[in-house]
Amino acid sequence: MRTLDTFDAGIIGAGPAGIAAAVQLARHGVRAVVFERESTGGLLRTAWRVENFPGFPGGISGPALAAVLDEQLRASGALLVRAEVASLDREEEFLIVRTDGRGVRCRAVIVASGTRPRGVTDPDIAPDAMDRVFREVDELRGVRGGHVAVIGGGDAAFDYAMSLSEKNDVTVLVRGNSTRCLPILATRARSRKRVTVRMLTRITAVAKGSGGRLRLTSLSEGGDGGSVRADLDADYLVLAVGREPDDGFLSEELRRDAPTLGERRELLFAGDVVNGIFRQASIAAGQGTHAAMKVAAMLRENVGAGVGSEETGVADSQGESR
Ligand SMILES: Cc1cc2nc3c(=O)[nH]c(=O)nc-3n(C[C@H](O)[C@H](O)[C@H](O)COP(=O)(O)OP(=O)(O)OC[C@H]3O[C@@H](n4cnc5c(N)ncnc54)[C@H](O)[C@@H]3O)c2cc1C
Structure with a gap:
């Protein structure tokens, strides 16, 4: 040098x-x-x-x-x-x-x-699905008309839901029974027609499904306290987990x-x-x-x-x- x-x-x-x-x-x-x-x-x-x-x-x-x-x-x-x-x-x-x-x-x-x-070990993401999994929303700015799943219950997850739902359907997947974000952000996101918030939902695996879309394996808490498997398809996944x-x-x-x-x-x-x-x-x-x-x-x-x-x-x- x-x-x-x-x-x-x-x-x-x-x-x-x-x-x-x-x-x-x-x-x-x-x-x-x-x-x-x-x-x-x-x-x-x-x-x-x-x-x-x-x-x-x-x-x-x-x-x-x-x-x-x-x-x-x-x-x-x-x-x-x-x-x-x-x-x-x-x-x-x-x-x-x-x-x-x-x-x-x-x-x-x-x-x-x-x-x-932060590095994550959970969920288990198949290598061929990684091209549709993001940690920040910059690269998704141009996406429209799709379905984006966001994992997380904090400010970033709900902020991402607000920006992504301007052009897409968004599902926010929260593992616990309460959010950790500013209440005003959660209220705004929930009031958006294109945003769905699923509480007590843990994504265990992410794979490439048909048509290149993502298949998210999800465990939700059932009424009897047990877990109910409810898979979810999405075009993209954002991990907002710290x-x-x-x-x-x-x-x-x-x-x-x-x-x-x-x-x-x-x-x-x-x-x-x-x-x-x-x-x-x-x-x-x-x-x-x-x-x-x-x-x-x-x-x-x-x-x-x-x-x-x-x-x-x-x-x-x-x-x-x-
Ligand atoms: C979705 C979201 C919404 C937010 N909303 C708000 C809000 O409403 N109000 C608010 O006050 N704050 C908000 N924040 C937080 C705010 O953005 C941050 O607190 C602020 O940007 C932190 O500034 P910083 O300069 O410390 O770090 P950063 O903004 O993270 O900037 C650090 C910079 O350093 C660069 N960098 C890192 N390592 C290297 C390297 N090795 N070589 C060269 N460059 C490097 C990065 O590329 C980056 O550009 C939000 C954050 C997110 C994620």
Whole structure:
């Protein structure tokens, strides 16, 4: 690999957390390099309607909000690299961000990589059925006139039901006897003619049936407390059954040293990647701004001590309180 370019700040992920961080760094005169493997906007791209992001009375669709954030990222002047970060390591005083074919050295990195779908062992899905099974709804955006089954009882499952039922019939399959989503989402979904919600339903197997459709083997609770088998055909299946932090690119050494590097404001985390169940866009954006302000202050102090960027320079700060 050729000599690495040097940046003051690197950001991994261009969802609300990463974009807010890039925008705030720009206000401090720091041009960040932002790595994003998909399109910008993060999980907002899959959200049906966002009603709790300040600034949008009446709400805004997830893709529309993602587009606004994308515009703001571009206007910030941050350098957007469309690539997946494969590893993040430390060499001397730099953090090294590597993608397939590119590496950059950063004085500070903000990890804003969000979450990925959690691995599942249940239901048992036949290999030839996998091409009709999805973990997010992005790829189903163009599908119309079909029947989509969604497994899950949380916010994502019911949000997916809202967006998919604009053009398709949707059956939400909930294993338990209650949902875990915002009540308003469940009420809205249930009021849609094209949405059916089946409670106490466990899908045990998924196979390819006739005509390439999916055959879902389903066990529902019968009146006598026993199980009743009731198979279901669907064109597509979405598994909305949990997410986990997407931080597999962190080296073991960095994981171990993260608290110390955090105190030194060289390695910071923002957004869903560290938020457990508190996964909301406005929380992520606030944390991105917070992390950026810490990084800017650290760079300002170090520039005073003679550390500067070969690529970007660190302009005079506009002050942390702005
Ligand atoms: C269906 C649904 C509906 C939602 N509705 C709402 C709502 O109404 N209101 C609300 O506030 N929140 C909502 N959310 C949650 C909100 O979308 C998230 O909280 C928010 O997007 C988190 O932002 P983030 O920047 O932390 O992570 P993300 O949005 O997940 O962004 C992380 C980004 O990092 C990228 N990335 C990850 N790993 C790498 C890597 N190795 N290399 C390069 N790039 C990488 C990803 O591609 C992604 O673009 C919803 C979520 C879903 C799924």
